[in-house]
Amino acid sequence: MKKGIIVIDADKCLSCKSCEIACYVNRTVTKNLYGAIKETSISKGIFIENIPDKKNKFGLSVSVPLQCRHCEDAPCIKVCPTKALKRTNDDSPVLIDNELCIGCKECVMVCPFGVITFDTRKKAVIKCDLCIERLKNDDVPACVAACPTKCIKFESIEKLTKGKRKKYLVEMCEK
Numbered sequence: 001m002k003k004g005i006i007v008i009d010a011d012k013c014l015s016c017k018s019c020e021i022a023c024y025v026n027r028t029v030t031k032n033l034y035g036a037i038k039e040t041s042i043s044k045g046i047f048i049e050n051i052p053d054k055k056n057k058f059g060l061s062v063s064v065p066l067q068c069r070h071c072e073d074a075p076c077i078k079v080c081p082t083k084a085l086k087r088t089n090d091d092s093p094v095l096i097d098n099e100l101c102i103g104c105k106e107c108v109m110v111c112p113f114g115v116i117t118f119d120t121r122k123k124a125v126i127k128c129d130l131c132i133e134r135l136k137n138d139d140v141p142a143c144v145a146a147c148p149t150k151c152i153k154f155e156s157i158e159k160l161t162k163g164k165r166k167k168y169l170v171e172m173c174e175k
Helices: 018-026 033-038 075-079 106-110 132-136 142-146 157-174
Strands: 005-008 046-055 061-067 117-119 124-126 152-155
Touching (some): 005 061, 005 157, 018 033, 018 046, 018 142, 075 106, 142 152, 152 157
Antiparallel strands (some): 046 061, 117 124
8 A cells, every 4th residue: 555645836826626526536436437426425625725915926815735744643543432433543534434433423523624514415424535445455545546746745754854855955055
């Protein structure tokens, strides 16, 4: 299974919502757009939020894809009274067991990013699971694969920290 975290470069986001569509389709039974249109009980785990007062380098308002950050010390896991939110191991994403979810919405209230939502049809919460089945097949999450500008990336911690070190060194040398 691929291990990593989702990294966002908000300057590259065009707010095209390809990530939202891919997330929605990935959660369907048919796994295709045509089939997804016919299914009604599916929700997405990623949201494009626009920041209208801030402009990117293209003069467009900044848009940021938001999804569960799978916090190391996840408050949603701590607050869940039925243990419906859990990890299978230390490296796994935070997952929801809809059979155990009682719809109390405690996790919705404590999520620091506001990305856990409540599905009124299922009477359960919805959140990003990093496309766990895709990760098991050594693929990247659907939102990452669908992003045309590659503003959403799935990177290992090692690659992320190496890139930050390199960026820092380049900036230091330019001073």
